[in-house]
Amino acid sequence: MAVVFKKPEALTDAPLHYCPGCTHGIIHRLVAEAIDDLGILGRTVGVAPVGCAVMAYDYFSCDMVEAAHGRAPAVATGLKRARPENIVFTYQGDGDLASIGMAETVHAATRNENITVIFVNNAIYGMTGGQMAPTSLPGQVTQTSPYGRDVKTVGYPIKVCELLSALDAPYYIERVAVNNVKNVMNAKKAIRKAFENQVEGKGFSLIEVVSSCPTNWGMTPEKALKWVETDMIPYYPLGVYRDKSKEAE
Amino acid sequence: MPKLTFNVDLCKGCGLCVSACPKKLLVIAKDKINKKGHSPAEITDQSQCIGCAFCATMCPDCVITVEK
Numbered sequence: 001m002a003v004v005f006k007k008p009e010a011l012t013d014a015p016l017h018y019c020p021g022c023t024h025g026i027i028h029r030l031v032a033e034a035i036d037d038l039g040i041l042g043r044t045v046g047v048a049p050v051g052c053a054v055m056a057y058d059y060f061s062c063d064m065v066e067a068a069h070g071r072a073p074a075v076a077t078g079l080k081r082a083r084p085e086n087i088v089f090t091y092q093g094d095g096d097l098a099s100i101g102m103a104e105t106v107h108a109a110t111r112n113e114n115i116t117v118i119f120v121n122n123a124i125y126g127m128t129g130g131q132m133a134p135t136s137l138p139g140q141v142t143q144t145s146p147y148g149r150d151v152k153t154v155g156y157p158i159k160v161c162e163l164l165s166a167l168d169a170p171y172y173i174e175r176v177a178v179n180n181v182k183n184v185m186n187a188k189k190a191i192r193k194a195f196e197n198q199v200e201g202k203g204f205s206l207i208e209v210v211s212s213c214p215t216n217w218g219m220t221p222e223k224a225l226k227w228v229e230t231d232m233i234p235y236y237p238l239g240v241y242r243d244k245s246k247e248a249e
Numbered sequence: 250m251p252k253l254t255f256n257v258d259l260c261k262g263c264g265l266c267v268s269a270c271p272k273k274l275l276v277i278a279k280d281k282i283n284k285k286g287h288s289p290a291e292i293t294d295q296s297q298c299i300g301c302a303f304c305a306t307m308c309p310d311c312v313i314t315v316e317k
Contacts, residue, residue: 001252005305005315016310020287021263025309181269181303214263221263 008032010041012061021221023178023211024052027120028059030184031091034192035062038199044087045079047072049101051093052126070101073108076115087198089116094135095125098158105164105206112169112203116194119160122211123232130216134158137235142216157235161208165241171203173242177210179228183238202244210236251300253292254314260289266304266313272297275304 010032018024035041044062048054050069057064067075072090080088097105097119108115124142125131132142132149135157139148149157161175172194176187187209194205210232212224219227260283267275267290278291290312292298300317 001316003314004251004300004317005302005313007311007314011311015259015285018309020261021265022309025311026307029309029311181306184306221265222268225265 008036010035010044010061012059014058016059017055018052019213019215021212021214021224022052022126023122023209023225024120026178026184027118027187027209027211028053028056028091030178030188030191031089031118032060033188034195035060035087037192038195040087040195040199043085044089045083047076047079047088047090049090049092049096050127051096053091053093053120054127056091070096070099071104072096072101073104073113073115073117076117077108077111077113080113080115084114087116087195089118089195089198091118092120093126094119094121094123094133095128098134098160102158105160106167109164109170109204109206110167112171114198114201114203115205116198117204117206118191118194119206119208120211121160121208121236122213123157124213124216126213126216130213135160135236137231159236161206161236161241164206169204170206170242171244172197172205172240173208174206174240175208175210175236175238177228177233177238179210179212179225179233186238197245208236210238250296251298252316253295253298253304254316255289255291256312256314257289258284259310260287260312261285261310262287262289263309264290265307265309266290269303269307271301271303272299274298 305313
């Protein structure tokens with residue numbers, strides 16, 4: 001019998017600490033599968049964020065570095081420039097990348113640093129207990145917006161893919177989701193492409209993954225994935241926002 | 250015949266595999282409990298499984314290994 005599906009080698013045997021139904025586990029696996037598929041496990045270095053995924057260094061079997069809050073693209077820049085033969089990726093949430101780390105993200109993108117950024121957008125601060133994030137939807141109820149996000153006082157959500165695709169430099173920007181099997185398959189292809197771009201020396205690739213947070217949204221895991229489909233994806237449309245390989249043709 | 254193997258003690262009973270199965274073969278075993286204290290997922294009728302691996306694709310914890 002042939003094995004159709006098993007845990008990828010780029011993940012360790014450590015049990016994930018994430019809540020039941022948290023899609024971080026799926027996204028970890030997709031990154032690990034991309035590393036396995038490209039055969040780059042021995043020369044890959046990951047940069048872990050601050051947030052729920054802070055302990056990603058326990059879960060990936062490649063070398064990992066823990067960055068200060070939001071600074072993962074800056075740390076990854078240093079790692080990549082010092083050892084250009086290494087494959088460097090960052091794994092960041094919305095509180096890390098779109099809030100405190102916005103400067104590092106934008107500047108790494110505009111320098112077209114040859115790194116891969118995996119951005120997990122679940123519209124809330126998960127680890128700290130469900131506060132409003134820069135990506136929380138208008139009207140979304142969180143711990144710090146109990147009457148729903150009021151865009152008149154706290155502004156509108158930040159659409160990272162749209163924002164970064166206004167820059168001239170970035171090589172590849174795509175938004176995917178992991179709310180059903182089809183979208184997971186598409187996310188796998190996107191993440192693999194982001195790593196391939198780096199192997200080929202093309203430059204900055206960012207994959208935004210629209211994700212769920214059943215615990216802090218106060219939903220069952222299944223209902224949370226439905227909410228991703230009915231509420232999040234209409235606000236954060238999926239698709240390729242920048243692909244310079246196509247532009248060059 | 251496809252074969253599913255569950256690493257039961259990693260399962261958190263979230264049920265994402267249950268809703269992903271096109272043949273509706275998976276259930277959360279309410280009468281069982283694993284090391285983590287969750288009721289784990291299990292397959293009701295192995296002979297009906299088509300080995301599509303949709304369950305494993307949606308599992309956040311790599312609980313399921315699929316052989317075909």
